[in-house]
Amino acid sequence: MSSIKITKDDSFVWLLVTDKSREIFMSGLFDLYILYDDDSETLIEGYSQLLEALENGMDIGIEVGKIPSKETQADLQKEVVQSSGINIVSCGMCAEVILHRVTDEAIVCPHCEFSEDPCHFPDLYY
Secondary structure, three states: OOEEEEOOOOOEEEEEOHHHHHHHHHHOOOOOEEEOOOOOEEEOOOHHHHHHHHHOOOEEEEEEEEOOOOOOHHHHHHHHHHHHOEEEEEOOOOOOEEEEEOOOOOEEOOOOOOEEOHHHOOEOOO
16 A cells, blocks of 8 residues: 655655555656655665665655645636736737736737737636
8 A cells, every 4th residue: 555745845745655666666667766754855766776775764756746835826816806807818929928907808919919809818827
C-alpha cells in the first residue's frame, strides 16, 4: 500500500513508492527521488544511488504535484470583476492584456484596434 508525503513549505505532494522503487527504477517509467526529513529531495540518477538510499532507510517518491493554494489567480480575477465591474482579458488578435467593463457589448483593443464582441477576448485567468 502506497502513502503520500506533503511538504510543509510549498504543499508539494509525493507518492511514496519505497517498497516498489527497484521495479519502478528498472521500468524507467518515472523519475524517482530520495525524500529527506527537511522536505528536500534528490533525483536518483543511478541504481547504486537507489540501493544506498534504501539501505539507509530513506523514503523514495514520485512527484505528484503541488496542491493549489486556496486563492487562485482566477479567484482573484472574479473578485476584481465582482467589485469593480472591470474584467482582465487578452486580445483575440494580438494577445495583449487589456481591461474592459463587463457591460461592454463590443471591445476595441487599444493596441491593434481589433474590435469584436467579448467572446473574442478571453479572460486572462480562466
